[in-house]
Amino acid sequence: MERSCVGILLVLIAALASIHIVHAQDQEGFISLDCGLPTYELSPYIEISSGVSFSSDEKFIQSGNSGRTLEMPKGYSKQYKTLRYFPNGTRNCYNLSVDKGRKYLIRTSFFYGNYDGLDIKPIFDLYLGPNLWATIDLETLVDGTRRDILHIPTSNSLQICLVKSGTTTPLISTLELRPMGNGSYITESGSLELQYWYYLNKTGSRIRYSSDVYDRIWVSFFEKEWTQISTSLEVDNSNNYVPPEDALKNAATPTNASAPLTIAWISENANEQYYLYSHFAEIQELHTNETREFNIVWNGKLYYGPVIPDKLKLTTIQSRSAETCKGGKCSFQLIRTNRSTLPPLLNAFEVYTVIQFPLSETDESDVAAVKDIEATYGLSRLNWQGDPCVPQQLSWDGLNCTSTDVSIPPRITSLNLSSCGLNGPIAVSIQNLTQLENLDLSNNNLTGWLPEFLGNMESLSVINLSGNQLNGTIPKALQREGLKLFVEGNPRLCVSDPCTKPLHKKKVLVPIVSSVASAVFVTAVLVLFLVLRKRHSTAEEGLHLPPRMAMVNGKGGFGFVYHGTVNGLEVAVKVLSQLSTQGYKQFKAEVDLLLRVHHKNLVSLVGYCYEVDHLALVYEFLPNGNLKQHLAGKGDRSAITWGNRLRIAMEAALGLEYLHTGCTPTMVHRDVKTTNILLDEHFRAKLADFGLSKSFQVGEGPHESTVVAGTPGYLDPEYYHSGRLGEKSDVYSFGMVLLEMITNQRVISEKSHITEWVAYKLNRGDISGIMDPNLCGGYDTNSAWRALELAMSCADPHSANRPTMSHVIIEIKECLACENSRVLKNQDLETQETIMRLETSVVPGAR
Incomplete structure (x- = not known):
């Protein structure tokens, strides 16, 4: 009898579970966010009373902290146990993807629950895009409040913002979005x-x-x-x-x-x-x-x-x-x-x-452009949330906009990123700010040639590029009448053509990228030709190379990699092995890709050689090896600090994000792993080895792959089983890299996969048992937890639940900010202790 009752109970539980699953599957277009819920907890989960599937909000916002209510009335739903609060910044915003012109039910709820133990109930403003929606007064509404609105977005991005209006800290418990049917709730104006x-x-x-x-x-x-x-x-x-x-x-x-x-x-x-x-x-x-x-x-x-x-x-x-x-x-x-x-x-x-919401959102193309610029340079500004231009009192730092008519979308007219630590070439996205009048990129570390597109921007009248590392000549388009161009402090930049003297100081190896034949490329090809004539040599026999190319650097699936010099410039040469399982297809894929991509966090192609069945690629040389060597601390490689690990992770993520969003067509790397993240002389990270990469047209979505490729352990399980390849496959691999950087454990061991090991440790709730012991506790705990949660969300077996690389970058920046704050605090304490010791040492003794 007891067994039959248990059996019936199990059947009932299964039936109820199936009902909730059906409900969750029917929720097409629903967004249901349990704000502040960490992703390592059960997310998504089914809210029992409604069957609505709630998930963590971490993928939809770049700021704020998680909190847990200490006091909650009986009968409140699970989603009110957590909240997100915003102690930093004036405006903090959620970004939701919507269909422009479709009506949505937007629901927000707020419950204080004395989460901070201070019993100070906040009052703050709630904004819908650039417009004030409501003032949330939890001092009066002590049991919390909810706001529901029917609204038609005017763009494909909807921003829900919490704005500090006094001294108290804004918070939010849930955020929900429901697409509505056509032909209902029609108004003359307003929401x-x-x-x-x-x-x-x-x-x-x-x-x-x-x-x-x-x-x-x-x-x-x-x-x-x-x-x-x-x-x-x-x-x-x-x-x-x-x-x-x-x-x-x-x-x-x-x-x-x-x-x-x-x-x-x-x-x-x-x-x-x-x-x-x-x-x-x-x-x-x-x-x-x-x-x-x-x-x-x-x-x-x-x-x-x-x-x-x-x-x-x-x-x-x-x-x-x-x-x-x-x-x-x-x-x-x-x-x-x-x-x-x-x-x-x-x-x-x-x-x-x-x-009524009278203020128009900033022009969509301007918003997209400035966000691309932000991503390209890895900017992390808390102020850069919500609408860039409106309301004026909350506009982004460094921007000026038109503001003549509230009913006309504002346009960005001035961009000032002076002294912001910018690296790499001038961002191509700047040309999409078609109403830009003033551009200030002075006092940074910008490199590369001056782009001609700046001169073709009709509205642009002032450009300040002084104090950078730009080279080459100034295009004629930038010498037009009426344009004020400031370029002093760029020692390798020539004012006029020809510009032979500065360029001879340091030869620039760009023959393939610029499609211009030069002596440098001829020299590179000649050296490679001499190498490739040694057809029957192997690594074991000792490859007879010219003196400048005699050091073996490593071996991969493509073949051996050699360290050499071309005209005094150190290079890495990857030579296809006769026994390689890869070949011309991978060689061509890597050349085709690297001819089109240019990013500071991707390894640059200097040249290539193709002689019948002898293939070689010439890259810039990165002297500090790969990330895996430093994690292991092997040989003369040092075990890197937590702060450096986060910075390296962010740089690798920036390179991946560029492949996913900045290229045309977009690309999937397919072989992201710690051995393919190389480090230059300053320990800056660059992603390497593009032989397995695939190109997709924007918006095409996942693609069927006839041959699944990648490295075991790092390989996306969904891609492996379905053959469907997309950007989220790289996100999974990056999650493995991040877990490896956090734990210094092998991705696949004899007993388990790293995700299983971490999940087991997570259940015990001890971060110290997960972190790499080589760090000796030298890390900010909040930063470590957040990085671990991010890694596990990247490693979600279902690609739809993984974040984008853009969101990954935002999260890593927050982790890095926490760690940098800890380091600075410790340095201040050490400085104070040193001063105290010095002061004590010079105190006169008693006579």
Whole structure:
């Protein structure tokens, strides 16, 4: 008997689980964020009462800290146990992808719960894009509050921002997004903020998803002057509004059959504009001599009528225009007509207020351009959240914008990134700021040639590039009349053509990239030709190379890599082995890719040689080897600090992000691992080995791959099983790299995969048991936890749950900021201790 009961219980649990799974799968377009929920906890999870699938918010915001409520009233849902709070910065924003022009239900909730133990309830502002939505006052609303709005985004990105308006810290508990159907809730202007979702029932509980396909949260409402009627029959709820059928199976009628059914409330703002939606269905069986007919009256004026509800079928009466309430007293009445034999009836109703959002968002192309510039240079500015230009008091540092008409999208007219530590070439995305008038990139470490596109930007009148490391000549386009160009402090930059003297000081090996034949490339090819004539040599026999190319550097799937020099420039030469499993296809793929990509965190191709079946690639030489050597501390390689590991991870991530978003067509590396992350003389990281990379057109999504390629342990399991390749495959591999950097454990051991080992350790909650012991505890704990959570989210077996590389970069920057803060603090303490020791040592002794 006991066994059979257990069996029945298991079947019931399985059935309930399957129901919740179905609900979760039906939630197409839903975004349900449990704010502050760490990704290492169960995410996503099914909220039991509704079946809605909630997940962590970490992929949607680049700032804020996780908190846990200490006090929570009984009956509150799981998602109110955590929250995200924002002690730093004035404006902190969530970024959600939406369909421009589609109506959405946006829901935010806020619950303090004394998470910080200070019992200081905050007051702050909530913004929708550049516009103020509401002021959240948790000092008054001690049990928390919720805000729901029906809104049509004007771009494909929706930003929900929390703005500090005083001394208290903003917070948020949940953020939800629900796409709505077409043809519903149409207004003359503005968005609709919820006042009431009521269905008329004496004792009903809340009704939401999945009874309501749009996940509106209906609350029961009933007055003592009313009588309840109900039905057990099905009610057809099919129209543009689709209120839940459960709400329509009950209705209220006035107990006094001759009296009107009245709903009244007080409006805090006498000028408030309302939209009303009333839902009717006849749920009683009427005799042939019975009639139910009534008029709808709003504040004493006929609003609509007469209404005769259809039997067991929904009728919705909606406002055609916004209504106001005289003196702030709102009255909605259903009044029986003279020929009606039955009192009026109401099943459910919705009331909204109109909220205007007058400020236009910054031009979409300008926003995309400035975000690309931010990503290219790895900028980490807390202020760069939300709309770049509006509202003006919250605009991004370093930008000026047009602001003549609130109804016209602002344009960026000035960009000042002076003294921001910029590295690499001038970002191509700058040319997309078509209204730019003033550009200041002075006092950075920008390298490369001056791009001609700057001279073709018609609005640009001032360019300050002084104090950089630019080289080459100034294009004629930048010498046009009316353009002020400042370039002093670039020692290798020539004002006019020809520019032979500066270029001979240090020869620049760019023959392949620029497609210009030069003596440098001829020399490189000649040296390689001499190498390749030694056709029958092997590594074991000792390859007879010219003196400058005699040091073996390593071996990979392609072949041997040699260290040499070309005209005094150190290079690495990868020569295809005759026994290589790879070949011309991989050689061509790597050449084709590296001819098109140029990024400071990708290894540069100097040249190549192709002589029948002898193939070689010439790269820049990176003297500090690969990341794996330094993690192991092998030979003369040092075990690197936690701060350096985070910086290297960020640089490698920047290189990957460029492949995923900055190239045309976009690319997937397919072989991201610690041995393919090389370090230059300054320990800057560069991603190498592009022989397995694949190119995709933007927007094409995952691709079928006939041959699955990659390194065991780092290989995306979803890609391995399905053959579907996409950018998230690289994200998985990067997650493995990050775990390796955190733990210094092998990705695959005899017993388990690194993710299994970390998951086991995570359950014990001890970060010290996971971190590389070579670090000797030298790391910020919060930084370590956050990096570990990021690595595990990258390693999610389902690609849809993994972050993008752009989000990965944001997270690593936050980790690095925490670690740098710890280091600076320790340095300050050490300095103070040194001063104290010095002061003590010179104190005169007693005589």
